[in-house]
Amino acid sequence: MDRILVAEPIAEEGLARLRAAARVDVRTDLDKAGLIAILPEYDALIVRSATKVTADVLAAGTRLRVVGRAGTGVDNIDLDAATRQGIMVVNAPASNSVAVAELTIGLILSLARHIPQAHSTVVAGKWERNRFMGFEVRNKTLGLVGLGRIGAEVARRARGLEMHVVAYDPVVSTERALQLGVTLAPLEEVLAQADIVSLHVPLIDSTRNLINAMRLAQMKRGAYLINAARGGVVDETALLEAINGGHLAGAALDTYSTEPPVGNPLVGHPRVITLPHLGASTVEAQALTGVDVAEGVLVALSGGSPHYAVNAPYIPPEHRGLVAPYVDLGRRLGMLCAGLVHDPVHNFEIEYRGELATVDTTPVRLAVLQGLLAGTREERVTPVNAPILARELGLKLTEFSTEDAGNFSGLLVLRAQTSDGAREFAGTILRGEPHVVEADGFWVTFVPAGPMLFTYHRDRPGMIGKVGTLLGEADVNIASMDVGRLAPREQAMMVLRLDDPVPPHVIARLREEPDIQHATTLII
Ligand SMILES: NC(=O)C1=CN([C@@H]2O[C@H](COP(=O)(O)OP(=O)(O)OC[C@H]3O[C@@H](n4cnc5c(N)ncnc54)[C@H](O)[C@@H]3O)[C@@H](O)[C@H]2O)C=CC1
Ligand SMILES: O=C(O)C(=O)COP(=O)(O)O
Secondary structure, eight states, rough: OOOOEOOOOOHHHHHHHHHHSEEEEOTTTTOHHHHHHHHGOSEEEEEEEOOOBOOOHHHTTTTTTTTEEESOOOOBBBBHHHHHHHHHHHEEEESHHHHHHHHHHHHHHHHHTTHHHHHHHHTTTOOOTTTTTOOOOTEEEEEEEEEHHHHHHHHEEEEEEEEEEEEEETTTTTTHHHHHHHHHHHHHHHHHHSEEEEOOOOOOOGGTOOOOHHHHHHHHEEEEEEEOOOOOGHHHHHHHHHHTTTSEEEEEOOOOOSSSOHOOOHTOOTTTEEOOOOOOOOOOHHHHHHHHHHHHHHHHTTTOOOOOOOSSOOHHHHHHHHHHHHHHHHHHHHHHHHHHOOOOOOEEEEEEEEEEGGGGOHHHHHHHHHHHHHOOOOSSOOOOTHHHHHHHHHHOOEEEEEEEEEEEEEEEEEEETTTEEEEEEEEEEEETTEEEETTTTTTEOOOSSSSSEEEEEETTTHHHHHHHHHHHHHOOOOEEEEEEEEETTTEEEEEEEEESSOOOOHHHHHSSSEEEEEEEEEEO
């Protein structure tokens, strides 16, 4: 049974799903050294934003197949290191958008009416009704930087408050913006027009310190900044200067460059509202997040295609039933080809025929690459790191589709082009199970699974008996057998599926047979 380490609090709904399918340990007490010490025992790790899943943490996860982020931002996970190690990263980005948007509206109104500051004075026994003159947000302009899931939810709600909304987002279409009642504009115009600017971009290389001194200077004098995205998007020193210098009226922050923001001079500033990264902290968002991340992690552990995979392709539900068995077949076909073709290969070709020609076959390609590389590397090869490894090796792959699949509904063909010509392997799905129908140019039919023996031999009476006797003497049980040949008494291939691995001395004996040119055993 798979073991899952949950390193930060997630909702009971999510834990229940995980516990139904795996052994789950909730350990929210671990520091980095403690995490590294126990991670080798786990197949999956689940975190929120506080755990830094750095390259050295991932390196300790020798069994780790998936990291689940119970939330949206994955800036605390070293995605490159995870990808290189073949570890899938999944998150739950659809679950907390409304929670963050509602908090943002709370911050807009808090800034406009000084709600937190006024509350503190009453608690302190004061009654200062003239000190906290506010302004109405109606007819004011909200500038959004990032109009993705959260930005869009904020826009809808701000429109309900009768605000004008302008936004900068390099990928959002004008149609989408129009639907939301938002005017798109370049970043400097958004900053110049807005009375309140709110950030809703991910922390990635291109957004780090996006809101720097120059951008802050482009903001309207007396405007406010809200950051419930990530601290690293704002140059916090420049922000403090902009507030102290009087260019900005204030700010509201939920996120900081370092969390908790110990020693951060913005904390405690009379014109800065500070929250302890509460954007996602609603009962509803946490319940959804827990369930989404649990599902993603469990699908990843089962070798499937999770909905929210950050570093792996996603198969749309309508194609899943069709594509999933070919993903399995692709990996096995790749292993078979790598196991039987030992000549240098100039180029691999994948041909998708019949029903496969109509769907997105990216996951099949990744699985073929995984199969081709699986036996050649010290590190684990998965669909996540297979493309990087293939690129590093200079492996060339071309793909094409053909609608015709002969008598099959779909056919996956893998061809290895060598200087001696093409070596062809093909498979299909029969009764829901992957079957090879062509192995190295021979028409044989078998399920590629478990210990297998392949002989390349001359078709002669008694060959099958000889091989059977040798295996029998070594107590190797034969599960199934098939023979393909180019012509009677010509070149042939025998394929045996076995219940037990073939001992090396049996292979050596087979290779001594004058009519057997090659005998190879593979475990697929
Ligand atoms: N405070 C909190 O507790 C939470 C914070 N977040 C943060 O909010 C971020 C956004 O979340 P979603 O809206 O769900 O992500 P999303 O991916 O749906 O939207 C992000 C948008 O930012 C845009 N963008 C990227 N670079 C940009 C740039 N340089 N300028 C302007 N726009 C740019 C993208 O095109 C995209 O439309 C997350 O990555 C996370 O860091 C998310 C959830 C909770
Ligand atoms: O989902 C996100 O990106 C968040 O920032 C929420 O973080 P949290 O899960 O509350 O640590």
